[in-house]
Amino acid sequence: MLLIACPWCGPREEVEFRYGGQAHLHHPTDPWTLDDAQWAEYLFTRDNPEGWFTERWCHIHGCRQWFVAERDTRTYEFRPNPAEEARRG
Amino acid sequence: MTAPTDGEPRPLWRRRTPNARYDVVIVGSGGHGLATAYYLAAHHGITNVAVLERGWLAGGNMARNTCIIRSNYLVDASAGIYEHALRLWEGLEDELDYPMQVSQRGVLNLAHTTHDVRESVRRVNANQLNGIDSHWLTTDEVAKLVPILDTSAELRHPVLGATYQPRAGIARHDHVAWALAHAADRLGVHLIEDCEVTGFQRDGDRVIGVHTSQGPIGADRVGLCAAGHTSVLASTLGLRLPLQSHPLQALVSELLEPVLDTVVMSNTVHVYVSQVDKGELVLGAGIDAYNGYGQRGSFPIIGNQISAAVALFPIFARAHLLRTWGGIVDISPDASPIISLTPFQGLYLNAGWGTGGFKATPGAGAVFADTIAHDRPHPLAVPYTLDRFRTGALIDEHGAAAVAH
Ligand SMILES: Cc1cc2nc3c(=O)[nH]c(=O)nc-3n(C[C@H](O)[C@H](O)[C@H](O)COP(=O)(O)OP(=O)(O)OC[C@H]3O[C@@H](n4cnc5c(N)ncnc54)[C@H](O)[C@@H]3O)c2cc1C
Ligand SMILES: [Zn+2]
Numbered sequence: 001m002l003l004i005a006c007p008w009c010g011p012r013e014e015v016e017f018r019y020g021g022q023a024h025l026h027h028p029t030d031p032w033t034l035d036d037a038q039w040a041e042y043l044f045t046r047d048n049p050e051g052w053f054t055e056r057w058c059h060i061h062g063c064r065q066w067f068v069a070e071r072d073t074r075t076y077e078f079r080p081n082p083a084e085e086a087r088r089g
Numbered sequence: 090m091t092a093p094t095d096g097e098p099r100p101l102w103r104r105r106t107p108n109a110r111y112d113v114v115i116v117g118s119g120g121h122g123l124a125t126a127y128y129l130a131a132h133h134g135i136t137n138v139a140v141l142e143r144g145w146l147a148g149g150n151m152a153r154n155t156c157i158i159r160s161n162y163l164v165d166a167s168a169g170i171y172e173h174a175l176r177l178w179e180g181l182e183d184e185l186d187y188p189m190q191v192s193q194r195g196v197l198n199l200a201h202t203t204h205d206v207r208e209s210v211r212r213v214n215a216n217q218l219n220g221i222d223s224h225w226l227t228t229d230e231v232a233k234l235v236p237i238l239d240t241s242a243e244l245r246h247p248v249l250g251a252t253y254q255p256r257a258g259i260a261r262h263d264h265v266a267w268a269l270a271h272a273a274d275r276l277g278v279h280l281i282e283d284c285e286v287t288g289f290q291r292d293g294d295r296v297i298g299v300h301t302s303q304g305p306i307g308a309d310r311v312g313l314c315a316a317g318h319t320s321v322l323a324s325t326l327g328l329r330l331p332l333q334s335h336p337l338q339a340l341v342s343e344l345l346e347p348v349l350d351t352v353v354m355s356n357t358v359h360v361y362v363s364q365v366d367k368g369e370l371v372l373g374a375g376i377d378a379y380n381g382y383g384q385r386g387s388f389p390i391i392g393n394q395i396s397a398a399v400a401l402f403p404i405f406a407r408a409h410l411l412r413t414w415g416g417i418v419d420i421s422p423d424a425s426p427i428i429s430l431t432p433f434q435g436l437y438l439n440a441g442w443g444t445g446g447f448k449a450t451p452g453a454g455a456v457f458a459d460t461i462a463h464d465r466p467h468p469l470a471v472p473y474t475l476d477r478f479r480t481g482a483l484i485d486e487h488g489a490a491a492v493a494h
Contacts, residue, residue: 002379036481040331046333
């Protein structure tokens with residue numbers, strides 16, 4: 001069981017969360033300029049690193065907020081995410 | 090202990106030091122890598138082949154899966170490749186002259202909701218049109234086949250019927266790997282363990298070999314059969330693949346009297362179970378949601394699948410859990426494999442089998458070997474190329490294929 005630190009609620013058990021995959025994906029600013037290969041890349045291709053991964057979680061059974069976390073995909077260890085810390089102020 | 094009189098048992102494959110180059114290098118000695126090497130040698134006369142393995146032979150998902158083989162998939166492309174594999178399974182023990190406990194004890198996929206019933210009947214019809222043995226069973230017929238299953242209407246998720254494929258079943262995964270390794274070794278294939286591929290040798294857009302923990306090895310063609318680690322390898326070439334690696338767990342009970350002689354799967358309550366000849370109940374469910382390479386997952390997955398199993402099979406309540414484990418599976422966006430040429434000449438891809446590639450082992454090997462030997466997709470692999478994500482011609486088995494194992 002992962003123990004996940006919600007930036008608002010503190011450490012909670014994994015079953016309270018939904019996983020959101022890779023963080024910082026942005027919808028193309030001008031989709032019409034994308035060709036099929038670029039569109040496929042946006043839709044289907046994600047980073048899949050063995051090591052640190054910046055990812056999204058939603059605390060669905062708590063505050064229901066999305067946040068960004070950093071986790072090592074080999075050890076499942078979390079580390080503080082500077083951008084998230086800044087967002088909380 | 091007395092020493093055996095006729096000396097040590099002969100190893101099934103020889104320990105090799107790698108040659109400087111091979112005609113074909115296969116990365117990964119799971120079932121798919123071993124089967125590919127075997128078919129290259131046995132059916133295409135390409136014997137100057139090495140299979141490179143970072144750990145020990147078949148110590149990845151091949152040693153960790155729950156052994157289910159079946160071909161009752163909805164989509165035509167899937168029916169094509171999985172039924173091809175099932176036919177190969179039916180002759181594999183004879184072809185390799187090695188027992189692997191291929192047991193066609195049948196697989197049931199339970200339906201618990203009106204939607205399940207509609208989807209299941211549709212899949213049975215599609216299977217029959219594709220010449221695959223597949224039947225719809227009523228609740229009473231299910232109860233006759235699996236007496237220990239609770240088929241009462243009071244269940245939170247009552248059994249409204251099931252699809253049934255009699256030719257489906259299980260096979261002993263270790264024996265399959267050893268049989269393929271033994272056969273490939275006899276044909277001259279080098280099986281090299283403790284040899285991690287760390288990158289590729291390139292000449293422009295052509296792959297001409299690999300870098301390994303045992304030094305560089307040249308190759309005319311390189312085939313990737315690295316399952317969960319495929320995207321890590323591809324990223325050394327800057328090749329981004331539509332794959333995500335997730336933990337997938339399974340578990341076994343202590344040894345019990347025989348109580349179940351078929352395989353029962355349920356998508357809705359999400360558990361599946363079979364009982365192997367030794368007596369262990371083998372149970373599995375779905376992936377852990379998060380990306381991971383740790384070969385372990387989280388315990389709530391185990392808890393959920395056990396509560397589902399106990400709801401369906403009340404007599405399991407007193408069984409003891411013996412052991413749980415995890416593998417790392419590579420999931421593609423449409424839950425179908427990728428068998429493909431790549432933007433790099435001489436580099437071939439067999440990946441994305443996710444939670445369900447064991448059943449495909451001989452089929453994947455035969456099709457991938459043929460693809461490598463002829464430098465074009467085997468006819469059954471044509472729908473499975475990387476390009477489908479660009480064209481949008483997905484093979485969408487998500488939700489259609491019953492539980493995806
Ligand atoms: C718990 C579990 C249950 C499953 N149940 C079923 C089931 O019931 N039915 C079914 O059909 N499928 C099932 N599967 C899926 C099935 O096991 C896989 O789809 C299939 O094994 C993948 O092919 P493979 O055997 O070649 O993979 P693997 O055995 O994982 O082979 C890949 C090999 O590549 C090696 N490798 C990786 N990177 C490198 C490198 N850089 N250099 C050298 N070697 C490398 C690995 O060490 C590994 O040995 C299950 C999987 C799991 C984990
Ligand atoms: Zn919260």
